Amino acid sequence: MSGDNDGPRARAPAASTSSSPGAYREHGGGRVGDVAGPRAPPFFRPDTKLLVPPLNCSMVASGVWRSGHPLPLNFAFLDKLALRTIIYVGDKNMQAAYLGWAQERGIRVHHIRMESCKLPFVENDPGAVTAALEVLADGRNLPVLVHSDKGKHRVGVLVGAMRKILQNWSLASVFDEYSQFAAGKEDGDIEFIEIFQARIVYDPAHAPRWLRAGAGCVARPE
Known part of the structure; x- marks a missing residue:
């Protein structure tokens, strides 16, 4: 019957893992893995200390x-x-x-x-x-x-x-x-x-x- 054997079905994309490129890694909260939503910017560093200069520096x-x-x-x-x-x-x-x-x-x-x-x-x-x-x-x-x-x-x-x-x-x-x-x-x-x-x-x-x-x-x- 037509349509029953049209070739191999397309496979669903593999689930991403925490080591996938662009994966967002959350540190300090007990979780490391993918988080749904927009990817973190490439300069994101959770462990970076914020440097704030004094007024009018x-x-x-x-x-x-x-x-x-x-x-x-x-x-x-x-x-x-x-x-x-x-x-x-x-x-x-x-x-x-x-x-x-x-x-x-x-x-x-x-x-x-x-x-x-x-x-x-x-x-x-x-x-x-x-x-x-x-x-x-x-x-x-x-x-x-x-x-x-x-x-x-x-x-x-x-x-x-x-x-x-x-x-x-x-x-x-x-x-x-x-x-x-x-x-x-x-x-x-x-x-x-x-x-x-x-x-x-x-x-x-x-x-x-x-x-x-x-x-x-x-x-x-x-």
């Missing part, structure tokens, strides 16, 4: 980073930077968890107390900025993280002073970088950077590669 120069105040969820990211030094420019007491994390890793912490500029009542402190620049001018302190509370104005002033005194940047370039992080130019900070002067004496044997000698940055005589 950015590289300033080789071995120099800037940011807002780190939180515990940022510690795994900061571990990747292999920091030797932290410079905190701020007027608040540092958190015990943060100090403990730094101490466990042998990181030197410089707390340079500096209030946020609020003209005409509070001005930026040139002595505090100079003290921070002296730390930055010694390559033995790198890698270094410089941060304030939000990573905008006080650390912006410090980075601006670094660009001007230690790297001989033009003021136009300094102000442009400041405004990118500060969400608009603060007149008090801009004026401070423009008139700020310092004399930083550095050791040529330990100078960072990005340092450029100038009127405010001179090599120590041998």
